[in-house]
Every structure is written in structure tokens, then in C-alpha cells.
Amino acid sequence: MVLLIIITLLIPDRGLEAITKGDKELEHKLKVIILETEVLRQDGKSVPSNEYMTAEIWENMLKLPSRSGRTKYLDFLFRTSKKKHNKLVKKLEKRKTYEEQLANKKLSPKSLPIEEHALKYGLSFNNIFIRFNDSTMNNFYNSRLIQAIQFGQKLAIDCGYDQNMTKRENQYTAKQLNLLFAENRCNHDPFDIHYVNLNKESELTKMFYKHVPTMFDKEFPMNSHEKSYLDLFPKQKLVYLTPHCREEMGSFDHDAIYIVGAIVDKVNHEPLSLAKAKREGITMRKFPLDRYLQWGSGSGKSLTINQCVAILLDLKDTGNWNYALRHVPRRKLSDTTTVSNNFKHSYNTPESFSSRKKAYEA
Structure with missing residues (x-):
């Protein structure tokens, strides 16, 4: 019963059918891998959050033949997800700081982020040089x-x-x-x-x-x-x-x-x-x-x-x-x-x- 609840939370029924394509043997193997992943998470191992575990990742997990290979793959996904999360947090903090400075009208070349340092001119900081965007x-x-x-x-x-x-x-x-x-x-x-x-x-x-x-x-x-x-x-x-x-x-x-x-x-x-x-x-x-x-x-x-x-x-x-x-x-x-x-x-x-x-x- 517990396994059924975990599978329902992680993968909807249609998602499970899309991964296994009606193959009962693959379905059984996938359920074992899901339970194995939850055990690793409960033991404090490096396992990414449920939101990060997409259908493509579960398909890749099915192709790995050994438990050690799946553990290493989960550790790689965990480190990758943490890097993305930390990068997003820094971006949001930087944006928040910029908005606070803008609200307090304390914007100056020295208070701006490093990439924004430049000579400022006139209304709305117009510049005599053209900015080349990506x-x-x-x-x-x-x-x-x-x-x-x-x-x-x-x-x-x-x-x-x-x-x-x-x-x-x-x-x-x-x-x-x-x-x-x-x-x-x-x-x-x-x-x-x-x-x-x-x-x-x-x-x-x-x-x-x-x-x-x-x-x-x-x-x-x-x-x-x-x-x-x-x-x-x-x-x-x-x-x-x-x-x-x-x-x-x-x-x-x-x-x-x-x-x-x-x-x-x-x-x-x-x-x-x-x-x-x-x-x-x-x-x-x-x-x-x-x-x-x-x-x-x-x-x-x-x-x-x-x-x-x-x-x-x-x-x-x-x-x-x-x-x-x-x-x-x-x-x-x-x-x-x-x-x-x-x-x-x-x-x-x-x-x-x-x-x-x-x-x-x-």
C-alpha cells in the first residue's frame, strides 16, 4: 500500500504507462527502482527531489543494469539539481537587491552590480554607446x-x-x-x-x-x-x-x-x-x-x-x-x-x- 502511494505521487498512471508501454516486466522493475530510490532518500543519500525526477530520468534508470550504477546516477542528478537551485537563489537575491536600490533611489555607478558599471548620461541613464545584446x-x-x-x-x-x-x-x-x-x-x-x-x-x-x-x-x-x-x-x-x-x-x-x-x-x-x-x-x-x-x-x-x-x-x-x-x-x-x-x-x-x-x- 505504501509503495502504491509513493508511485502515485511520483509518477501518474498515464506516465507509468508511457514509460513501460504496457510491459508488465518493465512495470515491476520500475516499481522496484522507485522503492529503491525512496529507501536511499530515507537513508540520507544524495537523491534529487521528486520534482526533478522526470519521466526521462526514470527511463534512464531502467536502462542501468546495477544498483551501484543507479546510485551514482542519482548522486550526479542531486549535485546538478543543487547547482541549478543555488544559481537560481543567487539570481533572485541579486534581483531583489537591485529592486531595493531602485526603490530607495540610491542607484549610482558604484552601487550597481559589476556588470552594470558604465558611464551614465542624462535621463534614464542613456549611454552614447550602443549595447550589443546576445x-x-x-x-x-x-x-x-x-x-x-x-x-x-x-x-x-x-x-x-x-x-x-x-x-x-x-x-x-x-x-x-x-x-x-x-x-x-x-x-x-x-x-x-x-x-x-x-x-x-x-x-x-x-x-x-x-x-x-x-x-x-x-x-x-x-x-x-x-x-x-x-x-x-x-x-x-x-x-x-x-x-x-x-x-x-x-x-x-x-x-x-x-x-x-x-x-x-x-x-x-x-x-x-x-x-x-x-x-x-x-x-x-x-x-x-x-x-x-x-x-x-x-x-x-x-x-x-x-x-x-x-x-x-x-x-x-x-x-x-x-x-x-x-x-x-x-x-x-x-x-x-x-x-x-x-x-x-x-x-x-x-x-x-x-x-x-x-x-x-x-
Whole structure:
């Protein structure tokens, strides 16, 4: 009876049916997990409040095979919820202080919060400088993407590996795709990126959608396709970048359409991109990492998706591998060779982009 009351409070009947989809075995397992969660809460363990436990979280709890895994997941959710709560409390306190100062007419540049310090002029503190809001900057960066769609070089991100990754790997991939999108649109000459093989019902797409909720809007400059790159671009121009092939990428080809696989392989280390490119008969290349970099002992040579695209952006601008490979994390490299010293010098150079390009061309 107590268990029935707890389940009714936490998950309504329709919510329970939506999670288990009528499966009696899953329903029984979910009830056991709910009781297990309440026992942990009564024992004083790190368990988030009931308001934070959504249907999606219960679905994730069902997928975890062990009790220790569920305990760690609840501890992670507890710490995340506390951070959000503390951030909200600080925001409300700051707002309350500002309103009290405004009511008492004691507003001055020194009494304002740090981010509000500025010269004040005339009526209502009008300023001679234009304030650039986040929306203004977003429109500016999106205008670069619109120009790239019209005139820029195309780049394909293959998102067809979601079924070969675990839930956590899909989360990492979605985060890297978000960083990739942000870094590309901030570049002065961005790629026209096409996210291909993107199934709207896949776990990866749902996680990516949380980072970019406007990705499917018609007016948003983002190209997402459920079709393959073979259906969108000429096959003779496609070059699949995979670290498992033998042939290295010499110079950057401005006429090629490079393909980067959206995959994080922390569990499955099979050469999936190599097998896919061979099966489809596409030209393959890899970054010449060993030629330009001296790797440290015990460090992996794998790069994230956003690091690969950042390398391609710099390589497209300068054609200089020493400069483009600055995006490789320094912790992976050894500082004992001449090659790495040259790399470090090119990484720390204060020269502008134009001067670097002229020096390289000379």
C-alpha cells in the first residue's frame, strides 16, 4: 500500500504507462527502482527531489543494469539539481537587491552590480554607446552562416553512428556537435556544414536538439538531412576523414567535400568509419599527426569532432599544418623534440591572421 502511494505521487498512471508501454516486466522493475530510490532518500543519500525526477530520468534508470550504477546516477542528478537551485537563489537575491536600490533611489555607478558599471548620461541613464545584446551577436554570426551557405565550402558531418554508441557516448557526441557549430559560425570564413544521416527520432538527435532547439526551424541557417551524403553531393568530390586509413592528407583541397564522422568511441573501438568509406567506395584520408607532432607516453591520438573541424578551418585559411594542429590538446604531446618546439612557437605567436598568411606564402 505504501509503495502504491509513493508511485502515485511520483509518477501518474498515464506516465507509468508511457514509460513501460504496457510491459508488465518493465512495470515491476520500475516499481522496484522507485522503492529503491525512496529507501536511499530515507537513508540520507544524495537523491534529487521528486520534482526533478522526470519521466526521462526514470527511463534512464531502467536502462542501468546495477544498483551501484543507479546510485551514482542519482548522486550526479542531486549535485546538478543543487547547482541549478543555488544559481537560481543567487539570481533572485541579486534581483531583489537591485529592486531595493531602485526603490530607495540610491542607484549610482558604484552601487550597481559589476556588470552594470558604465558611464551614465542624462535621463534614464542613456549611454552614447550602443549595447550589443546576445540576440544581436547571434544574428551577426548567423549572417556568416547564410553567406557560407551561398558561397562557402561544404563540409559533411556523418551522424549515422548513433546506434553504435552508448547513451553516454551519444551525449558526448551531441555536446561536441554543439561546440562544432558554435566554433564554425564564429570563424570569419565558416564552412557550409551539412549534418547528414540525421534521424530525427534517434537518441543523438534528441540530445543535440537540447543544445540547439532551433535546429529544425526553416529560418535557422543549419542544414540537417536524413539523406546520405551520396544523395546530396557528387561522389568524386567526397573525401572521408578517418584515422584508421593509411593515406595521409597532404594539402587542403578547396574543391573537395570533406566528411567527418560524428562518433565517440570510448567503448567500441572498431574502425566503423573506415569500413563505411570502403563499402561506399569513397576516397579516404587522415590527418598527418605523426609527421608533425611528437606524442607523449600513454596519451591517445584520438581527437574530438569539434577539434577536427577547427583544424580544417585553420588549414583552409592558412594551409599551414603547424598552425592548424594547435587545436590538439597540449597534454597529449611531448616537449622534448624539435617538432613539438616548432609547434609550440606557432601556437603562441601573437601575429594576426593576415601576417601569418603572408609569412606562410612567402
